[in-house]
Every structure is written in C-alpha cells, then in structure tokens.
Amino acid sequence: MVACAAICGENRAMRVLVTYGGYSIDHPDAGGTLARAGLSAEMHPRQSDRTPDELSALIGDAVAVIADADPFNADVLERAANLRVIARTGVGLDSIDLEAATHHGVIVTVTPNVNNETVADHTLALILAVLRRVRLEDARVRAGGWRAFEEPLGQIHGRTVGLIGYGAIGRAVARRIEAFGARLLVHDPFVDAAEVELTALDDLLAQSDIVSLHLPLSPETLHVIDADALARMKPGAVLVNTARGPLVDQAALVEALVEGRLGGAGLDVFETEPPAGDAVLALDRIVASPHIGGISDAANLAMSRLATGSVLAALDGRAEGTVVNPDALRNAVWAR
Structure with a gap:
C-alpha cells in the first residue's frame, strides 16, 4: 500500500483526481487497483474546456491526476502543492506545461499505442x-x-x-x-x-x-x-x-x-x-463527433490500466515506462 501519512494525515486516503470520463473506475485493474493501494479516486469528467482556476479547485490536495486535456499551466502546477503525478490518458501534451511540471517535481506520463x-x-x-x-x-x-x-x-x-x-x-x-x-x-x-x-x-x-x-x-x-x-x-x-x-x-x-x-x-x-x-x-x-476518436471499450480499459500503473509507480518514487519528464524526480521534494 502507498504510504500517505506524510502529506495526508493518518486517517485520510490520498486523493486521485480523475478527469478522464472513460476511466474504468469500477474495473479491478484500474479503479479497484487504486482502492487496494489505499487511494481515493474522485471522478470529475471533463465535459468542456476548463479554466485553470476551475482545474486548481478540483485538484486541491490531490497527489495524482488521471487527466484528460485539462490546462496544467505553470500557475496550476504552482498551486498544486501535493501533486506528484499527472497521468495523461492518450499522448497529447499540448495542455501541460512540461517545463513547469518538471520544475515542481511533478511526473507526467502518457498512455501510448493503446488507441x-x-x-x-x-x-x-x-x-x-x-x-x-x-x-x-x-x-x-x-x-x-x-x-x-x-x-x-x-x-x-x-x-x-x-x-x-x-x-x-x-x-x-x-x-x-x-x-x-x-x-x-x-x-x-x-x-x-x-x-x-x-x-x-x-x-x-x-x-x-x-x-x-x-x-x-x-x-x-x-x-x-x-x-x-x-x-x-x-x-x-x-x-x-x-x-x-x-x-x-x-x-x-x-x-x-x-x-x-x-x-x-x-x-x-x-x-x-x-x-x-x-x-x-x-x-x-x-x-x-464529440472528440471520441480515441474512445472505445478496449482503448478505455487499456488507457485506464496504463494510467493506474503510472500513478502507482510515480507515488512509489519511480519514473519509468511512459514518463515523459524523468528529470522531475530530481526536483521532487517528496521523493527525497
């Protein structure tokens, strides 16, 4: 189980914000895996373009985001004090400020070759x-x-x-x-x-x-x-x-x-x-069509599994697999 007392308090599970609406929250290999690791997944699907302020309010004290194309700009990342990993479903990185994420020690991952x-x-x-x-x-x-x-x-x-x-x-x-x-x-x-x-x-x-x-x-x-x-x-x-x-x-x-x-x-x-x-x-x-090109039952589950694994690896201090900014670990206070 991932330890969370250092940043959450002994009686609270670490929050994982999920903004990708296709995340398999009820599947044992996705949402079930997060639950078994002691993580609390909260679904807030992105239905339209969010403002950075709206995204910051949703992130709050979350340690991870399983993300759709939300605007992770420098200001959002500055305010996300507990955030350790953004597990992007898909491969698009245009909505994430990678330089700022690396500076703040936030690992960013993608789910390549599944859709x-x-x-x-x-x-x-x-x-x-x-x-x-x-x-x-x-x-x-x-x-x-x-x-x-x-x-x-x-x-x-x-x-x-x-x-x-x-x-x-x-x-x-x-x-x-x-x-x-x-x-x-x-x-x-x-x-x-x-x-x-x-x-x-x-x-x-x-x-x-x-x-x-x-x-x-x-x-x-x-x-x-x-x-x-x-x-x-x-x-x-x-x-x-x-x-x-x-x-x-x-x-x-x-x-x-x-x-x-x-x-x-x-x-x-x-x-x-x-x-x-x-x-x-x-x-x-x-x-x-409503931005559904990459969505299918098989693709959703594959992305959910990959994103879940990326979250667990990052919270364990490992920048591996589909990480796009491995240097983030060097700046991560929580990983030291």
Whole structure:
C-alpha cells in the first residue's frame, strides 16, 4: 500500500483526481487497483474546456491526476502543492506545461499505442460519412424520402488521400487507406524518412481529394490549415480532423465550405470544445463527433490500466515506462 501519512494525515486516503470520463473506475485493474493501494479516486469528467482556476479547485490536495486535456499551466502546477503525478490518458501534451511540471517535481506520463487503431477507425468513419453523405441520407429516409441521383456520392477507391502527420496514428490510417485502393500522399514536418515518399505540403493540398490531419498541436502546427492552405486545396476536397481542433482555422473552414470551395469536412475536434452555437455546426457538409476518436471499450480499459500503473509507480518514487519528464524526480521534494 502507498504510504500517505506524510502529506495526508493518518486517517485520510490520498486523493486521485480523475478527469478522464472513460476511466474504468469500477474495473479491478484500474479503479479497484487504486482502492487496494489505499487511494481515493474522485471522478470529475471533463465535459468542456476548463479554466485553470476551475482545474486548481478540483485538484486541491490531490497527489495524482488521471487527466484528460485539462490546462496544467505553470500557475496550476504552482498551486498544486501535493501533486506528484499527472497521468495523461492518450499522448497529447499540448495542455501541460512540461517545463513547469518538471520544475515542481511533478511526473507526467502518457498512455501510448493503446488507441491508435481506434482513432484510425474513427478517421475512416468520418471520411466515409462525408463522402457517402450518411448524415443527410439518414435524415432523408427518416423524413420519408428516398435516393436522389442528382446529389452525387463519393468513394475512397481510386481517389488521392493526403495525410498530414505520419506518426503511429497516421500510419494506422495509411494502412486502411491503401486497403481501399486509394493513392496515398504523406506530409510530416517532423519526419525525415518514412516507408512512403514524403510530399511537400503545397503539393499534397493541391492533389488530394481527401486531407486528414494527424499532427500534435504545437506553436508550429497551430492553424497549419489556415485560409491560405484551404485556398490551395483541390476544389471539392474533403478535410478530416481527428487530431486537435486548433490545427484548423475554423472560421476560415466555415468560409471555404459556405463558398462551396470544399466538398465537406469531418470533425472530431474543434477550436473550442464543445462547439455549441458555432457556425460550423450549421453547415450540412459537416459531419461532427464529440472528440471520441480515441474512445472505445478496449482503448478505455487499456488507457485506464496504463494510467493506474503510472500513478502507482510515480507515488512509489519511480519514473519509468511512459514518463515523459524523468528529470522531475530530481526536483521532487517528496521523493527525497
């Protein structure tokens, strides 16, 4: 059992804040494991973008957070006096100030390679939903209508698909795209060599019937698809984003769709989440989903198990496995 008397008092279990709504709190390998270790897990799922003040209030005296994409900035980390570990579900680190976490001795971990295939599946689902007009055709049938040949439907086979980003998820999408018999183009500013020929971004945008984004969010990739990039895309092309909302200038995307320059878009992520009331949701050519690309029953349990193990290891003073800032232990007063 993890000892907690030094910071919690003898009669209190250490708090673990859980902001990832898919955490398997009732599974013996996840929430059950925390309970057996003498830890008290509290679920506060992230349903929308939180402010740093809101996050700080939730953290309180917690020693660990099993986290969704919450804003762990320098101020939040400064105020989290007891925090020892942020176990991020997924691999996105754009919401965590790693330098500040390391300075304050807070270990940060991720759960890599457990939902790559899930995101890839969802990417194909959005591509097909846009090309096949699934949302609109479903509404037509429910309203008593039937097929309309004057509204053409698209397909993947024989088309050119451009992937921007070729990490683990991009590669998983590529395998699926090639199985459809499509031509594949790849651009990744962070990859020097790959098993496929890399393409300049301008060439990819100009040639692709479908463009799918699989980059991390960083200052370099913010609005990688802006008004200029949208103008360079092939007329009638489809844009899909299952990565991070701010990769796309959403207002510019709305303009391109309203003007008919693009054929449609499939969006699992948005600049502001949830995007309630945003103009993008009023467009028929948009297929939207609520940032669920990486979620499945299998992926949730795998992420929960990994995050749980990371919390226990960190509280035991071990920076191992999926830790992204091992130097944090050198600054951790609690580990000395």
